[in-house]
Structures are given as C-alpha cells and as structure tokens.
Amino acid sequence: MPSTDPSADTSVKTSAGASRKAPAGASRKTLSKDIVRDVAAVCGSLQRLNLATWLKLDLSMPQFRALAVVSQHPGVTVGDLGTRLSIGQSAASLLTDQLVRRGLVTRSEDPADRRRTLLACTPAGESLVGELQRGKRQTVRDWLAALDDEELDVVARGLATLAAVARADLSPEASSAAPATPTHAGSEQTTTEREETPA
Numbered sequence: 796m797p798s799t800d801p802s803a804d805t806s807v808k809t810s811a812g813a814s815r816k817a818p819a820g821a822s823r824k825t826l827s828k829d830i831v832r833d834v835a836a837v838c839g840s841l842q843r844l845n846l847a848t849w850l851k852l853d854l855s856m857p858q859f860r861a862l863a864v865v866s867q868h869p870g871v872t873v874g875d876l877g878t879r880l881s882i883g884q885s886a887a888s889l890l891t892d893q894l895v896r897r898g899l900v901t902r903s904e905d906p907a908d909r910r911r912t913l914l915a916c917t918p919a920g921e922s923l924v925g926e927l928q929r930g931k932r933q934t935v936r937d938w939l940a941a942l943d944d945e946e947l948d949v950v951a952r953g954l955a956t957l958a959a960v961a962r963a964d965l966s967p968e969a970s971s972a973a974p975a976t977p978t979h980a981g982s983e984q985t986t987t988e989r990e991e992t993p994a
Contacts, residue, residue, distance in 0.1 A: 841931050848930045852923050859927075861890040862916065865900055866924045869915045872905075876914065899923065 821829075842849075852859065857880075864879050865871055871879070877887030891914060894900035899920035905911035916924070939947060 841934060844934050845927065845930045848927055852927065854923070857890055858893055861887070862894055862899055862920055863924055865894075865914045866916045866921060870913045872911055872913060894920070 854862065860880060861876060864876055868875070868879070873887050873891055874884050876891065877884045880887065880890075882890075891900060891902070895902060899917055901915050901917055902912050903915065905913050939950070942950065
C-alpha cells in the first residue's frame with residue numbers, strides 16, 4: 796500500500812521542470828557542496844549563453860577584466876588597477892596601453908597630483924561593457940520568470956544572504972587582509988574562460 800506520509804517523498808520538482816532530492820537532514824558540508832555546484836552551473840550557463848556577445852567584443856579576458864574595473868571605478872590609477880586585478884604595475888600598464896590603443900580607455904593627468912595618471916572608459920568602452928552586462932541580466936530575468944512565487948521568494952532570500960556575505964568579504968578591510976595572487980596579464984586567454992567580473 797503506498798505511503799501517505801508526506802515526508803516519504805523527498806523529491807522536489809520545480810515549476811521550471813528540474814527535479815532533485817530535497818536536502819532534508821543534509822549536513823552543512825553536503826549543502827555547501829551542492830550550493831557551490833549549482834552556482835558554478837549558473838555561471839557556466841551564463842557564460843555559454845552569452846558567448847556570441849562575448850565573441851563580438853574581440854577582447855582577451857585580461858583586457859575585459861581591466862576594462863570592467865575602469866568602468867566601475869572611473870578615475871582609477873594604473874597602480875590601483877593592478878591592485879584590483881592582483882597583478883603588477885607593469886602588467887597593468889601593458890593592459891592600459893592595449894585598451895588605449897583600441898580607443899576603449901583614456902588617460903588623463905590628475906589635476907591634484909600631476910605625477911598620477913587617471914583612467915576612464917571612452918563611450919565605446921562603456922558600450923562594450925554595457926552590452927555584455929545587459930545580455931547576462933536579461934538571461935537571469937528570463938530564468939527567474941520561469942519560477943513560481945514560492946521558488947522566487949526562496950531564491951531571493953537565499954541570494955540576499957549570500958550577497959551580504961560576499962559584499963562583506965569585498966570590504967576594504969577584507970581586501971587589504973587578503974593576499975594578492977600575481978597573474979600575467981599580457982597572456983592571451985580564450986574567451987570561454989570563467990569570468991570574474993560582475994554580470
């Protein structure tokens with residue numbers, strides 16, 4: 796005789812059609828592993844679905860990351876750019892030269908200190924960054940539209956909590972305490988590498 800215990804069936808089917816085992820009684824380690832896997836799946840799907848837009852940018856990953864930093868922090872110096880990308884000043888200077896030659900970034904003298912050079916995106920640079928960001932945001936909106944109200948509420952509350960932890964980790968105090976990992980910014984990387992810049 797079939798069980799009438801509602802807890803007997805731990806399979807959960809979302810309105811989007813995905814079916815998975817409910818994590819009832821799962822350990823923190825198991826839950827964390829599942830979350831990391833699912834976040835990676837979302838990021839990977841965004842990367843693949845926006846590949847066509849990315850290819851049109853015709854930029855290496857280091858170049859796009861540098862462009863995104865300049866877009867988010869207009870007036871950043873070359874040294875600050877290197878710090879934010881965890882690369883040396885010479886590598887940051889090389890990336891800056893490449894972006895300036897392509898008409899995506901401008902250099903200007905700091906009126907308060909003529910020894911400092913400030914970086915800013917040109918309209919073309921802002922357009923490239925905006926195009927990729929708009930594509931990703933629309934994709935996420937389409938995914939969220941496939942969820943029912945209850946699922947949307949769960950996602951909203953969970954992501955809000957995770958985002959708060961992430962923002963705290965990016966605070967100036969946390970950033971200054973974290974060790975920098977040098978990266979060779981001049982090397983060309985494939986456009987399908989995982990992107991670390993904001994969507």
